[in-house]
Amino acid sequence: MSLLRAAHIAKSFRGLKAVAGASFEVPERGIVALIGPNGAGKTTCFNMIAGVFPPDSGAIRFEDRNIEGMRPDQVCAAGIGRTFQIVKPFAGLSVLDNVMVGGFLREKTRAGARSVALGVLRKLRLESKAEMPASALTLPDRKRLEVARALATRPRLLLLDEAMAGLRPTECDEMVAIFRELNRADGLTILLIEHVMRAVMALAQHIVVLHHGEVIARGAPAEVVRDPAVLECYLGEETEV
Amino acid sequence: MPLDLLANVIIAGVLTGLVYGLMALGLSVIFGVVRVVNFAHGEMMTIAMYAAVLLFGAFRLDPFLAVLPVAAAFFAFGYALQAGLINPFITRPEHSQFILMVAVAIIMVNGLLIGFGPDARNVQTDYQLESIEIGKLLVDKARLYAAVVALAASALLFAFFRFASAGKAIRACADNHLGALVVGLRVKHLYALTFGLGSACVAIAGCMMILLVDVTPNLGPAYTLLAFVIVIVGGLGSMAGALLGGVLIGVSEALAGLLITPSAKSMFSFGLLILVLLFRPQGLLGRKA
Amino acid sequence: MSRRGIALLGGLAILLLALPGVANAYLLSVATLILYLAYVGQAWNVMMGFAGQLSLGHSLYVGVGAYAAASLFFHFGVGPWAGLWLAIALSVALGCAIGFLAFRFGISGVYFALLTIAFAEFVRIGFDHLQWTGGPGGLFLKVAQRDQIDLANFRGPPEMYYYAILCLAALAFAGCAWLLRTKAGYYWQAIRENEEAAQALGINTFRWKMLAVAISSAMTAVAGVFFAFYYNNLFPEQIFHISRSIEIILGPIIGGVGTLFGPILGAALLTLLSDGITEGLAAMGWEIPGVKHVFYGVVLLAVVLFLPNGIWPPIARRFGLRR
The missing domain is CATH 3.40.50.300 (P-loop containing nucleotide triphosphate hydrolases)
Structure with a gap:
């Protein structure tokens, strides 16, 4: 189907x-x-x-x-989640906060969004960079962040x-x-x-x-x-x- | 109401509006190219008016002649301001640019206040009281000449952007910043040139305006707002739009002064601005982004 | 929050609570003004610092709030606690009207900022011609009995106003700190950073921007009510003027846009600086109008040139504090 x-x-x-x-x-x-x-x-x-x-x-x-x-x-x-060809990170926020924004779509609380975000970051092997500002990431990591954010919307x-x-x-x-x-x-x-x-x-x-x-x-x-x-x-x- | 009175008021509005238009043209050109909103525009206008007052007082220099040295000085000042202060702010966020220009404006207004005090100043020439009669119509001589100078200055600027190579290069910069850099244009120099030209427009408009109204330091912020209203109504970045907007605002102010009360005149302008922003945000003659 | 942050807040709270005991009337009025500006700055920051919508017309909400409560009191004897609700309702309605028109018609950035100025100026001139509120001649409330506290009508000695605005500023600070940790705070920051990406993550950007405008205008209206009953006189030319809007936003911009301490620090520095300059010039016998503001402009220039993100972020980094 x-x-x-x-x-x-x-x-x-x-x-x-x-x-x-x-x-x-x-x-x-x-x-x-x-x-x-x-x-x-x-x-x-x-x-x-x-x-x-x-x-x-x-x-x-x-x-x-x-x-x-x-x-x-x-x-x-x-x-339907999407990524952009030209990555659009929320540059002023940390990697974790970026992904939490996506997480809030299906989670009302901060704790809920946070646990969703951490789970996604783990899958994309970004968890060690969770506290870094998004603007400090390299291009491959930004591409992953883009995917992580979209995935956090489940x-x-x-x-x-x-x-x-x-x-x-x-x-x-x-x-x-x-x-x-x-x-x-x-x-x-x-x-x-x-x-x-x-x-x-x-x-x-x-x-x-x-x-x-x-x-x-x-x-x-x-x-x-x-x-x-x-x-x-x-x-x-x-x-x- | 007698029709000839109405016609007289409308003609005066159109003529004053052309001077407004030249002032706004300066703002529009600067925004169109540099993409920075000059929040000190009206303050620069009042400085030009004071310059004309000074030259008149010291050398009996007629404002129509004072135009040349004042415009030249403003060009140099504008160039220096852009090159020294604003260029580093091009990539900063809008609110940061806003504070920069507000700081410049505050210094200008209060500099004038220190230098000249809060009282109104003006120039007094013979022709300011004379008028030309065409049938039943009365046209103030000073107003007519001022409008002619404003039109001529605008035409020169049009011609510069249309035909001069520097003008074409500036247009290229405005169209495509990166492209301009790639083909080797000196973008920062061109930005400074643009700011200089915009400042020269204000200088000429200021020298003309002193023939029509008295100047006080506090007029600055009012002119800044007026210039915004005009360029947005006409279309930010559109040169013809600035002139059209100036005339529209000039006429609407004159009519509001005649029909309602002079103090409500800017309410009309701001009402017009709100309508234009909502229904044609790119301005009457502006292109869609 | 870190231990240092708590210690800092605690110290500040004790200082502020004890201030009326040690300060003279002049100092207390300066402190009241600082807290007032810190409060309004915090309100503006919700819209610009959090959600990225640059309003240059916040004097509109102060003025409408002030006039709403003051004219109810003046004409009908309705106290400010009831007037507050009218003030908030009118301000929010205006804010939402501006927001609705702007966001629906796709007006943003510089154009949005200019639209907010236009509305503020439009209403200012309107009040100039509204005889019911005194027109350009102003609206005057009967000056309070300075020695007794009448909480129902919010009349009383300067200390009462000081504690009231302290309470407001503290509430605004706590409220903003809380908001930043909620879904709304995250969504606003996402919109501020990149609206297109925010929308692709399921955020109805129109709705959340409207919420930011509503909260910001409501908070600002409360400041207007305070202003009316503290100063007792209102003139359209003063309260709605664009220079008032600029005064409101300078604090948070100097302190640090989008930070929680920025509006407080900025308001304190600017007010102290401005008053310090006045005093200093008076001491030197340079009482020429305008000199103070030229200094003010130069300091402003220096801050935007050398501390583009405001004063607070580098301090926070230095002491290992967040925001």
């Missing part, structure tokens, strides 16, 4: 079609990657799901209700917007291991946008390829990378396979 289903969603900016009737599904407990060259409409799809702006047409169904047109905070409350579906970009291969593998564990042990469903093919191939069970705002291929990773249409759209693009 699919947890998230985007049906014929479309979005134009000043007449330019960013997404033109794309449809895809994310199965419960699945990990799906949305890939495609720059400007394919991946982030636009994400923003429509996350409620940053509504689709011009089409429907987005999460669990058993339609979420298109909801505000970002409503989408989050419905059970989402059923996590949207990852290039969570691996800028990481070294070993750091990337470590993140992949963390996400796998979250998926296996906690049953977290993940939809990711990713350029780092190393991570995509290691994580995704299913890949959707966007090009010019349309889905041009979908399927298991091994099939998709051999698809002639996919190879063609990537020709000339720099990819890290």
Whole structure:
């Protein structure tokens, strides 16, 4: 059964079609990657799901209700957490406080939010840095903090917007291991946008390829990378396979 | 009410409004480029007015001639202020910039108070009492000339930004700070240049305004608020908007003074400001962010 | 809180409680003013320091609160304890109106700050033309019997006002300390740091910003009621003036925006400095109007130049205190 289903969603900016009737599904407990060259409409799809702006047409169904047109905070409350491509830590707060902000979504008390936050920090191996100010973290740690904050809202579906970009291969593998564990042990469903093919191939069970705002291929990773249409759209693009 | 009285008041409002517009133009250009709100703008205006009073008193220098030295001095002062004090604050949070400019404003107002005392000062020329008759319409000579100078100064500034290479470079800075740095523009120098030009606008507006009203040190904060109202109504960062806003406020003040009571005139301006902020927050001629 | 923090607070509390016993009338009035500014600064800090919404028009809430309670007392003999509620209701209504319009129409940053100034100026000129409250000529309350305490009408000797404002300032301090540890405190700080990220974590930013405005305006209205009954006279030109708003926010900014001790420290330093300069200049025979404020401006300039986060954060770090 699919947890998230985007049906014929479309979005134009000043007449330019960013997404033109794309449809895809994310199965419960699945990990799906949305890939495609720059400007394919991946982030636009994400923003429509996350409620940053509504689709011009089409429907987005999460669990058993339609979420298109909801505000970002409503989408989050419905059970979808997201990270940003350009990390947005609350720079003046400590790492723990950053994550506690997320924790307060489902916990009324400070103690409750704190225990949720500490649990998440442990999973992301950030607990030793809990008291550091967020502004003092290195980029890989900031990327983890971004994930930790989203996880503290206890989402059923996590949207990852290039969570691996800028990481070294070993750091990337470590993140992949963390996400796998979250998926296996906690049953977290993940939809990711990713350029780092190393991570995509290691994580995704299913890949959707966007090009010019349309889905041009979908399927298991091994099939998709051999698809002639996919190879063609990537020709000339720099990819890290 | 007789129609010609109404027409006279509206014409006076438009002419005064053009001088307001030039003052606001200075604020608008500074904000549009440097992205710092000059909370000392009105105080600078009063300093220019006092400068005109001084030059008139000492050398019988007509305010229309005083424009040149005062504008030059203000340009240098503005350049130095931006280069020395404000540039390090560009990346600071807004409230920090606000306090910086408030401190500058406090020093200016009270400096004037020490230097000139609290009493009103003015200049007295022959033509201030003369007016031109066009049919039934009466136009004050001083007001007309002041408006012409304000328009000419605005036109010069337009031309500078349109045609001069430094003007184009400043526009590039305003459009894309990082891009400007990347292509090797001296952004800090250009910021200082902009602040200098904005200050020169205020200087000219001040020299003109002293022909129309008396000056006291406490006029500073009132002019600062007035300049804010004008640029927001017209559109922060839009040059034509500043002039349009100035004229609108000038006319609305004049009409409020005629129809209701002069003391309620700024209530009209602030009412207009609130309406514009709510329904067209980018200002009448401003572009959407 | 650390042991040092508790010791510091305890020492401060004893000093403040004992002050009327040792201070003369002048010192007591200075202390009252400091506590008043510390209290209003704390109120402003809820909006700006916690939630990141820069208000430059807080004199609006002081003025409306003061006029509401004072005119009820003046015209109908209604005491300040009842008038307080009208003051709070009116201020909160105004604050929420500004907040609603601004946040719904997406006005933020400099534009929001200017909108708050515009509203304050608009209301100031309105009161200038409202004859019922005396217009520009002012509203005068009958000056209190200085030797007997009439708590029901909040009239009494300076010591009573001192303890009242001390109580308010202490309550505000404790209340803010508590707020910062609640969900609201965390949500406000998240909004202050990054609104988009806050929203993505399920925070209805509109609602929480409105709450900050409501709390801040309510607290400030109480200060207005105090102001009215302490000074006994109100002029629109004075109480609503933008320089009043600036006076309110200087304390927390100098002390440290978003900190709990900042507003108190800032209010104390600025008031002492300002009075010290006045006294010093008088002693030197330099009683020229304006000299004091020039010094004031220079000190302000020095603080923003050299201590960009305010005075309290570096002190707190030095002594190992939080906030």
